[in-house]
Amino acid sequence: MDLEQVGDGLRAILDAKTAARERGLAASRSCIRACGNAIRALHRLDRERAAALIAEASGHLAEARDVLSEHPDILHAGFVHDAEKELVEARITEAMISGQAMPSPGELGASPQAYLKGMAEAIGELRRHILDLMRKGDLDRCEELLADMDDMYYLLVSMDYPDGITMGLRRLTDVARGILERTRGDFTTAKVQSSLQAALEEHRERLVEG
Numbered sequence: 001m002d003l004e005q006v007g008d009g010l011r012a013i014l015d016a017k018t019a020a021r022e023r024g025l026a027a028s029r030s031c032i033r034a035c036g037n038a039i040r041a042l043h044r045l046d047r048e049r050a051a052a053l054i055a056e057a058s059g060h061l062a063e064a065r066d067v068l069s070e071h072p073d074i075l076h077a078g079f080v081h082d083a084e085k086e087l088v089e090a091r092i093t094e095a096m097i098s099g100q101a102m103p104s105p106g107e108l109g110a111s112p113q114a115y116l117k118g119m120a121e122a123i124g125e126l127r128r129h130i131l132d133l134m135r136k137g138d139l140d141r142c143e144e145l146l147a148d149m150d151d152m153y154y155l156l157v158s159m160d161y162p163d164g165i166t167m168g169l170r171r172l173t174d175v176a177r178g179i180l181e182r183t184r185g186d187f188t189t190a191k192v193q194s195s196l197q198a199a200l201e202e203h204r205e206r207l208v209e210g
Helices: 003-043 047-067 079-098 112-136 139-157 169-209
Strands: none
Touching (some): 003 079, 047 079, 079 112, 079 139
């Protein structure tokens, strides 16, 4: 056996794998960055920019998957999964804020684990949006989104599988439960205050009329 020839062959394989890893990692990071910017744009109600950033993120994720298609060990190492999760979070947040249908895992090309974890993290973004709506006094829309959060949480809690299968979903589900409970409490307080304010206003008008 010519060990020098064997070494050359092994180096060629590992060089190609390393190059693919670097490209896939860079594309995954670009996807995550674009998703973060898209969510910020959604909270500013700049939906056009958010949609453009989500499309950009989808392109970066597709690139990562493509360059790693011949290296499944690296494709499933974790960083592409994280990019998938962030894209799911951005798309679900976009759908809920915009009143669109919830995107399915098939539409997003996401693994079940990435989809569920992205959904769990989207609950936190919805809380932020609901608090913005509360400040504007749009309690009807808050109630609709709170119901959506409830539905999402009950789906998450129904996924009773070991963490080795769901890749840490249980912790995110616990966090989502706390977020949901705080948001429900905030909404209840805002609703009571709104009802009280309306009653006081009605009483004042009656006094003026009397």
